[in-house]
Amino acid sequence: MRAAKCNVQTFLSKPALRGLVRRSGRRVLAVLPPVLVALGLAPVVAAADAASPVQREILGLFFTILIFALIIGVLVHILLLAAVQWYKDSPRWRPPKGHPRTHDRRLEVGWTIGPALILAGVVIITLFALQTIERPSRYDYALDVIGAQWAWRFRYPDYTLPNATTVSVPDSSGTMYIQQDLVFLLRVHSEDVIHAFYVPDLGIKIDVVPGTTNIFWVQATIPGTYTVQCAEFCGVGHSQMHGEVVVFPPGTQTIPYGPPPSAVQPGFGTPKYTIVDVAFKEHPGPCLPGSQWSLEPCRISLGSNFNVTFRVWNNESGTHQFELGSPISLVGPIQDTSTAAQPAYFNFNTGNPGQYSFWCNISGHRGLGMEGSINVTGPVNANVMITDTSVTPPQIEASLGTTLILSIQNNGASGHTFSIGPPYGNTTGPIAPSATAGLTVVLNRTTDSAGIPYGDLGAGITGTLRVVSAGRGPPPPPPPPGFPVVEVTFGLAGLAAAAAIAFNFKLARAARRRRQFPPEED
Numbered sequence: 001m002r003a004a005k006c007n008v009q010t011f012l013s014k015p016a017l018r019g020l021v022r023r024s025g026r027r028v029l030a031v032l033p034p035v036l037v038a039l040g041l042a043p044v045v046a047a048a049d050a051a052s053p054v055q056r057e058i059l060g061l062f063f064t065i066l067i068f069a070l071i072i073g074v075l076v077h078i079l080l081l082a083a084v085q086w087y088k089d090s091p092r093w094r095p096p097k098g099h100p101r102t103h104d105r106r107l108e109v110g111w112t113i114g115p116a117l118i119l120a121g122v123v124i125i126t127l128f129a130l131q132t133i134e135r136p137s138r139y140d141y142a143l144d145v146i147g148a149q150w151a152w153r154f155r156y157p158d159y160t161l162p163n164a165t166t167v168s169v170p171d172s173s174g175t176m177y178i179q180q181d182l183v184f185l186l187r188v189h190s191e192d193v194i195h196a197f198y199v200p201d202l203g204i205k206i207d208v209v210p211g212t213t214n215i216f217w218v219q220a221t222i223p224g225t226y227t228v229q230c231a232e233f234c235g236v237g238h239s240q241m242h243g244e245v246v247v248f249p250p251g252t253q254t255i256p257y258g259p260p261p262s263a264v265q266p267g268f269g270t271p272k273y274t275i276v277d278v279a280f281k282e283h284p285g286p287c288l289p290g291s292q293w294s295l296e297p298c299r300i301s302l303g304s305n306f307n308v309t310f311r312v313w314n315n316e317s318g319t320h321q322f323e324l325g326s327p328i329s330l331v332g333p334i335q336d337t338s339t340a341a342q343p344a345y346f347n348f349n350t351g352n353p354g355q356y357s358f359w360c361n362i363s364g365h366r367g368l369g370m371e372g373s374i375n376v377t378g379p380v381n382a383n384v385m386i387t388d389t390s391v392t393p394p395q396i397e398a399s400l401g402t403t404l405i406l407s408i409q410n411n412g413a414s415g416h417t418f419s420i421g422p423p424y425g426n427t428t429g430p431i432a433p434s435a436t437a438g439l440t441v442v443l444n445r446t447t448d449s450a451g452i453p454y455g456d457l458g459a460g461i462t463g464t465l466r467v468v469s470a471g472r473g474p475p476p477p478p479p480p481p482g483f484p485v486v487e488v489t490f491g492l493a494g495l496a497a498a499a500a501i502a503f504n505f506k507l508a509r510a511a512r513r514r515r516q517f518p519p520e521e522d
Contacts, residue, residue, distance in 0.1 A: 051222040051247075054133050055203030061129045065122055072118075133203070136217040139185040141257060143176070147188070147195035147208040148319070150237030150364040152176075152228060153334070156258045169258035173321045173334055174363040175244045179256035180223050188214045196231035199245055205231060220247040228363075240364030259331065268333055269345035273307040274400065274444050276300060276469045280335075280360060280370060282316040291369025295360065298372035300469055303443065304353045304379070306401025310346040314339065320370070323361040327351060331361060350401060353378045379403040384454075384463075386431075388412035391455040391463045400446050400469040406439040416456040420465060424452065443467045 050056035144155035154176040156169040178184055188197055188208050195208035199218075206216040220226075228243035253260055278295060285294025302308060312322045314335035322332040322344060328351070332344040353376050360370035380402050385392045386409070398404055408418045410431040418437065419427035423445050428437040451464035 050203070051224070051226065052202045052218060052220055054218070055201065057129045057132050058203045061126060064125060068118055068122065135215070136183050136185065136219070139183040139217060141182065142185040142187060143178075143257065145176070145186050145188045145197055145208070146191060147197065147230070147234075147241075148191040149193065149235050150230070150241040151319070151362040152197070152230075152241070152243040153319075159255045159257075161254070167255070169255060171334055172259045172331075173319075173361050174242075175246055175259070176228070177246045177248065177253075177257060177259050178218070178220060179253070180220055180247050180249050182256055183217060183219045184257070186216045186218060188216060193234050194232050195234050195241070198229045198231035199226050200229075201226045202245065207232065218245075220245070223247045223249050237364050237368065240367040243363045268339070268342055269347065271309045271311065271345045272347045273309045274446075275309045275311050276302075276400070277311050277313065278322070278358075278372075279313040280316050280318075280320045280322075282318060284369065287372065288369045293360075293365065293369045295358070295370050295372045297469070299375065300372065301375045301377065301399035302350045302469065303399055303401030303403060304350055304376050306350045306442075306444070308348065308350060308401060310348075312344045312346065318365075319362060320365065321361040322346070323359055324348070324374075325357040325359075328356060350374070350376045352376070375399070377402060379405055381405045381407070384408045384418070385411050386416050386418065386455060386461060388414060389461065391461050394463045395451070395466065396454070396463065397466045397468065398443055400443060400467055402443045402467075404441050404443055406441075407436060408439065409436045410434065416461070417458065418455065419457050421453040421457060 050059055141157060143157070146153040146155065152174060154172045156171070158166050158168050160166045186197075186204070186206070188206050189212075190208040190210045192210065194210065196205065197208055197216075198205045202218055202220060204216055204218055206214050208214065224247055226245040226247070228245060230238055230241035234241065248260075250256075278297065278300075281294045281296050282292075283294065284291055285296050285298050287298035288294065310322075310324075312332060312335070314320045317337060319334060319336040321334045324330040324346065328348050330346050330348060332346060333339075335342075335344060356374045356376065358372055358374065359366040377399050380398050382393075382396055382404065384406055396404075406418075408428065408431060410416050410433055413433055415430045415432050417428060417430050418439065419425075420439075420441060424441055424443075426439055426441045428439050431437045445467060446469055447465065447467045451466040453462040454465050455462040
């Protein structure tokens with residue numbers, strides 16, 4: 001026992017402790033230079049793939065401060081663990097000889113001046129970074145960013161072509177289009193409440209305040225699509241106030257900003273083909289009764305390879321913009337209260353069979369229910385049997401634009417002539433008993449609820465043909481499951497509670513052992 005006491009006292013004596021510190025210090029000094037070099041290069045490496053100069057400055061500043069914090073945190077934890085190891089409560093612990101030291105002037109000066117110098121360094125590098133972040137030294141073009149509940153709108157200046165012709169660039173809603181490597185000054189406004197224009201991957205975050213024009217800038221160095229968010233709570237639709245910044249390479253477009261010409265219909269257009277009316281509605285619709293808004297009709301059935309004109313109306317109080325998804329890919333003009341009496345026309349060919357989407361392109365409005373689908377069907381084959389008293393089937397329903405291929409068989413005792421009433425007026429020649437005839441018609445006109453008669457119209461043997469555009473397309477797929485916030489929260493809380501209980505049991509066991517084996521007296 002006395003030998004053990006001597007070993008403990010020898011370990012705690014100053015010469016032994018100093019030797020241990022010297023050996024540990026030499027090891028630390030051997031490892032410290034490469035570690036510091038690696039930490040010094042970390043901000044440069046982390047900011048190498050930044051998509052804009054602003055984001056590069058922010059990442060460099062962030063990682064520089066993070067490295068300072070890591071170094072301080074590591075040193076503090078090393079000293080903390082060393083103190084726990086050296087002065088932990090155990091049966092072999094003995095208090096040091098002599099009077100305990102209650103203060104150390106050099107230590108107090110060090111832990112006062114050291115943090116002050118670190119904070120001064122952080123302030124200096126932050127001030128240098130802010131000069132680059134807040135204002136550009138120059139800019140190529142100025143754009144307007146307009147926030148309104150709950151959408152982003154982008155207004156572009158007129159552009160002068162090389163031949164001195166000035167062209168007007170249409171506004172875009174939800175998506176800002178800019179060319180790579182050009183510097184754009186952003187003038188940010190709000191039409192109603194406070195918002196915040198936030199593009200994290202480009203380092204943009206600026207408050208959008210009513211009655212005030214705030215200034216920021218962007219120079220995107222990597223082409224791509226970047227997410228826009230509103231970072232200031234602005235009402236019930238705040239979570240839906242998203243958008244995009246599309247950065248395209250030089251030479252992709254003639255004009256270095258604004259939506260691509262293929263994506264925007266110039267003006268409100270003029271009708272060319274069979275018209276289908278679509279309207280924005282700021283109330284629930286039949287397709288999504290639980291939503292706040294709707295597009296009506298929300299299900300449209302059309303035949304394949306059919307030329308059609310959508311006539312889109314906005315008679316509501318809000319601002320809306322109609323968009324047809326791929327492969328049609330059309331975006332209409334912005335429609336607000338000033339254009340309530342002026343519909344927008346979309347002329348297109350339906351193409352191959354499939355299901356295509358349309359929606360309101362104003363950010364957040366699609367999530368509120370302003371969406372629908374076009375169900376494009378192929379040619380329809382129908383077998384029709386006519387007798388001396390009836391025609392089977394008694395009713396045929398098909399989508400607008402469908403190519404209807406009829407095979408007519410006469411099962412009567414006398415001859416019959418098969419016809420489709422106006423506005424089609426298609427007819428076959430006389431069909432002899434037990435004979436078959438064919439008839440093909442493109443259904444390019446809708447019908448009312450009464451339909452169009454078909455059959456032997458002269459003999460009064462008729463059925464009904466209904467041509468509809470507001471169809472019963474397949475329902476949209478269910479939304480993907482959201483993040484399990486409640487489950488994860490309770491799971492983490494339960495894990496923390498279990499860890500706390502286990503830690504308390506460990507402390508209680510250590511206390512019992514100390515009572516069972518008290519320190520020995522000298």
